[in-house]
Amino acid sequence: MSENHDAESSNNLPAPIEEPIANPGLAPHKPRPTDIDPRAERRAERQVAAFFIASMVCAVLFCVAYFTLDIKDETDTFIGLGASNVALGATLGLALMFIGIGIIHWARKLMGDVEISEQRHPAASSEEDREATLAALSAGLEESGIGRRPLIRNTMIGALGFVGLPLIVGLRDLGPLPGKKLERTVWKKDTRIVRDVTGTPVRPEQLEVGDLMNAQPEGLVTPHSEEIEKEGHSRGVEYLEGVDLQVEKSKSSVILLRMEPKDQTFSKRSPENWSVNGIVAFSKICTHVGCPISLNEQQSHHLLCPCHQSTFDLADGGRVVFGPAARPLPQLPLKISEDGYLVAQSGFLEPVGPSYWERDSE
């Protein structure tokens, strides 16, 4: 395998194998029972036909199952799969399988099983063909004069390049520019914290020590009770819907946790006056790639992201204690409003969710 195969023509030849034992040649064909025994042959014929008939039966059964079995609320019947689903799958599957088995059985038992040999040719074309192609190519290029007229050639290359611009610019309207959108959430001064499901506001005394609550800014959850909704409207709350709601939920969702104030560690990024009687609010959106965080370890105040298991310590400013997330969870500063509900002192002081290039904070 050294370089002595370098000569152009031998390049494309297949590798000859140096053979310490001479190639004994193709073994003689051994006849199968079906080749010599007419009874075996007829039996195989009947078997193949039987497979095809079985397939037809299954196809008919499929139609019967289709029209007779009900599919409404399928999951209740038949080990959670649904009778119609099981019957249709089984009959269609067998109808197809029997065709396949029949054909393969036919090929193995009855079609000729003599191996034949065919010569290979090098992948490359013959030397003459290659030369003829090269000659045609250079004749064509010569006649076009592309080599002799650099002005035309260069401007053409330029034009082809510039035509790429409309193709790229045309994609501009795929979406709006990011601007500062990722830095903002609906949280602002005095936004009420409401329960995730019912949309009711939260009083501090409703949380026991150790309680964890999924919460949202008021306006993201349409309250179950119409009274609360009306009262919200009267204070100018707008209830979001559709895309806006989905986008906002992916940024503004928070988690409330109440712990013993003595368990808390305060720091510059999590000052004491951001929590209320041991109640803290943190962004629910993981700082790794943005899954909503949900799993709570009761004793340790640790919160685990189910996506890649980043773990955050809510008693210590949302610090990352484990996993691939690089930044603590942003904390929402809390206070109690005049009417006794938990509200935000301000919005988040840093962008929530996953990192991105323009993000400008530690």
Added chain:
Amino acid sequence: MSSTSNVAGSVASTNGTTASTAKKQGRGAKVVGWADERLGLATAAKKNLRKVFPDHWSFMLGEIALWSFVVLLITGVFLTFWFKPSMAEVQYFGSYSELNGMHMSEAFKSTLDISFDVRGGLMVRQMHHWAAMLFIAAMLVHMARVFLTGAFRKPREINWIIGGVLILLGIVEGFAGYSLPDDLLSGTGLRIADGMVKSTPVVGTYMSFFMFGGEFPGDVIVPRLYMAHILLIPGLILALIAAHMLLLVYHKHTQWPGPGRTEENVVGFPMLPVYMAKAGGFFFIVFGTCALMGGLLTINPVWKYGPYDPSKVTAGSQPDWYMGIAEGMLRIMPPWETHLWGHTLSWNIFVPGEVLPIVLLAMVLAWPFLEAWVTGDKREHHLLQRPRNAPVRTAFLVAMMSLYGLLWAAGGNDVLAVLFHLNLNHITYFMRGAVFIIPVLVFIFTKRWCISLQRHDNEKLLHGYETGIIMRSPEGGYSERHLPISEESAYTLTARDRDEIYVQGSDVDENGVAAPGGKLAGLRAKLSLGMFGDNVQKPTAEELEEGHHHAEEEHALEAGLDHSADGHQFDGRHEVEGEALRGGH
């Protein structure tokens, strides 16, 4: 060679009555004539109808991939009749009472409708998903087969690259499809994809906004992915599969070495009828298997997850298995992030999410060229190599497979922790080290193993195979009796190249002057030594002669015991290759 007489024999040995053939031919000839007058296809068809395809079970893997793609096309078209790729919010009132009254996207609602209100719809949805699993799995195993047997060598490098791109497209297509139903898991998958896109330096945020038409999740991603899923990517896949098949036909399939099989020929069954029947029959088996799975095995029960809500997630959320390694890398990556001049660079996401997958793919695609450069081999290769005869290559793939397995396990570390009552953090710490150490150990072990198998082959050639019969010599010593292997088996074992190790400066130019071999020659020599230095070469004719001589002498001593003690080597179609699998004779 007997092949010419065999060709004649094949006609005679086909079954069927002459009379009916003659009648059919008359009609057939007419049809062929009509078509040929318009299409002129007979010239091409004449060569290809009886084109020879060699037979081996491992050649079926690519076929599984091909047929599952056809199943995907068929079931996918069926799904498009009912699926609505829209993220508009609707309220559900349908057959699945548990979600009645829920707000959800139209995409999710139509997926529920396909599952509960279209007869056979759930089966087809599940068939589609199972076929997708099968498609990607079959491609990966097929690729491993091609790699292990050296089928990627010249002239097939381009097909190797096409195959690699097909796997990439298949995975992207699968992810796009997985995202369409807009259920809780698919939305979570998109959320993760969004986070990965955002981690791209400089342009990440823009890419995310352009993908989602604004901030995540927006309301355009499902329609956009739908277009990619049913038109763009399947179109690309189809075109690449066509190119893959055309090249396959042009190069003709590789074959295993053996009696009568050489680099210059291809031995097997003709396309028409045997290969066509077997391949066609196999299509129905793959299709039928998918239908059975679609009917009997639940997959992606989106109604249990519920519609996507960016503030919700389920524990143990897992992507489809083929995303497992990206998931694993993402999970075990240490939390590294750099803040510089008001910018954030997230190594912890960017490296495992974008850099490493590209590096891994590039490495796989580059292998044929790397190997060809090291060996300096420019010849065509049509005979396959047994994995053991390329120990470094085999060991590399097995090491990669162990890495794949580890990352996959790391991608399910939460599941493992629950299953085996382990500490999640410990699993992760273990994995961080294991992904570097275990593949290396696996590499060394596999290489050793291959080489000992090579040695074992040589033993068989020189001394025959172990019969399992223990002999007691007149002196009281015990030895195992060896019998020579058949000529065919012996030939098959020796039908391989000798490895040549490149030595720097060994090249000679036209004038007979030693050529230094360029700047990288030193590296090439080192790689060559590493790749082939430890390999065991097949015996030469003289060594074989001597070995047989020795065996004959021994045989004379053992006179009295006849061959009847063991018949494996004579049992008809059985090849010696299989013997090793049976525990080594």
